Amino acid sequence: KLILLLLLERENNKSIPSQQAQSKRWAEHFKEVLNRPNPAITPVFETEIQIPSLNAPIDDFSMEEIKQAIKKLKNNKASGSDDISGEMLKATDEESMGFLRTLMNDVWQNETPPKDWKDGVIFKLPKKGDLSNCNNWRGITLLSTPGKLFCSILMERLKKAVDARLREEQAGFRPHRSCTDHIFTLRSIIEESIEFTSDKCYRLLESI
DSSP states (O other): BBBOSSSSTTTTOEEEOHHHHHHHHHHHHHHHTOHHHHOOOOOOOOOOOOOOOOOOOOOOOOOHHHHHHHHOOOOOOOOTTOOOHHHHHOOOOOHHHHHHHHHHHHHHHHHHOOOOOOOOEEEEEEOOTTTTTTTGGEEEEEHHHHHHHHHHHHHHHHHHHHHSSSOTTOOOSSSOHHHHHHHHHHHHHHHHHTTOOOOOOOOOOOOO
C-alpha cells in the first residue's frame, strides 16, 4: 500500500500525471530498493564451523510472557494494516488477552501467521533534494503490532538462550554493558606500564 503525495518523474524526466501510474512507479521503486541481491561473501574459514544449538524454550507462550511483552510496547506508534495499536493491547482485559494467547499459540504451533502480520504499509518521508525523484524519499514500513509482539516474545527467549552461552567478559551488543569500560581499563594498564617503565606487550582484539 502506498501513500501518494505528489507527481513524480521517471528516469527520462517525464512527469507522471495519473495516480495509477504513480502507484506503479512507487511499487517499482520500493521493489528495487527492498529486494537488492545479497553481496558475495568470501568464506573466512576453509572448514565449516559447527555451531551448537541453542537451548531456547519451544513450548507455548505463557500469559506472563505476553503481558510482559505488552508492557514494553511504546505508545504513540503507528499501527499496521490491522489498525491495532500498542495502546489497544495495553487496555485489553483478561478475556481478550486469552484470545490473543490462543491466536499466538496457534501461530506458533502451526506456523501460519495471519495475513495482516505479513503485510506492511509503506509510508514515505521526504529527504533533501528534488522530491519528484523517488530516491529522495525514505520509505518506512508499518507492521502489525500483534505480529511485532509475537516476534518480541521469540526474541526474548532467544536472548536468554544466547546470553547463557556468552562469556562474562563480552560487553559489546549486550544491554546495560559497554565496551568503553574495557577500553578504559586497558588504557589505564598501558598508562601505568609506561609510567613505571614496565616491559609488557598488550594486544586489543576486536572479534567480528
